[in-house]
Amino acid sequence: MYDTEVTHRSGPGAILLLLPLGVGALVAVALGRYGTLHEPTGFAVGVAGFSGALPMKAWLTTGALLLAAVQLFSALVMWGRIRLDMPWIYGVHRWSGRLAFLLTLPVAFHCLYALGARYDDTRVLVHSLAGCFFYGIFTTKMLALSRRGIPGWAFPILGGLAFTALVALWLTSSLWFFTTAGLKW
Incomplete structure (x- = not known):
């Protein structure tokens, strides 16, 4: 599936990344804009088996990080x-x-719909930006995977950026929650 010849190729194929990158950027900006314009409801999804929304988000994000x-x-x-x-x-x-x-979807939905994007606190600012970036880079990677001619070097970079964004999300949410509230379920 991934051979070394494709892995080290570059050149005109890199131009094919522009459309996925553009769409990914639009997704990231749209999520950030929605998060600032939408009036937070305070509640978005049922917490099915969890004691509250924050434990649900912390554990689902931890599961996503492990995966x-x-x-x-x-x-x-x-x-x-x-x-x-x-x-x-x-x-x-x-x-x-x-x-x-899939584990990130209820978390993101709750964050955007119930809480919105906030930029008044450094941790929440980094978390909001990392969340928007994660979905933007994920969109870029998925669109790039379906296009022929994309240079092989692009996939480890896009995957690495998605992984890094998810780590940043975990550090600014789950780790924060676990060190503040403990290992609540």
């Missing part, structure tokens, strides 16, 4: 950075990514 670590490991195997014979790793990579993304 993102699986994504990182499986990508390193797929790209030959970790030499293991695991022909099934492509499926693990795809499904761990899908599940991680």
Whole structure:
């Protein structure tokens, strides 16, 4: 699926990244703009099995981060950075990514709909920007994957940026919650 010839190719194919990058940027800006214009409701989703919205968000984001670590490991195997014979790793990579993304959806919905974007507190500012960036770069990566001719170097960069954004989200939300409120369920 990923061969070294494609991995090291560059040149005109990089132009093909412009459309996915543009759409990803629009997604990030649209989410940030919605978060500032929408009047927060204070409540967005049921917390199904959790004691409240904050524990739900902290644990779902932690689950997404753990699956993102699986994504990182499986990508390193797929790209030959970790030499293991695991022909099934492509499926693990795809499904761990899908599940991680699905875990982020109720969290993002709650953040945007119930709380909105806030820029008055440094932690919340970084969290809001990282969330918008995560969905923008995720959109870019998914659109780039479906286009032929995209240089192979783009995928580890886009995946690494998505992983970094998710780590920033976890640090500014889940870690903050766990160190402030404890390991509440």
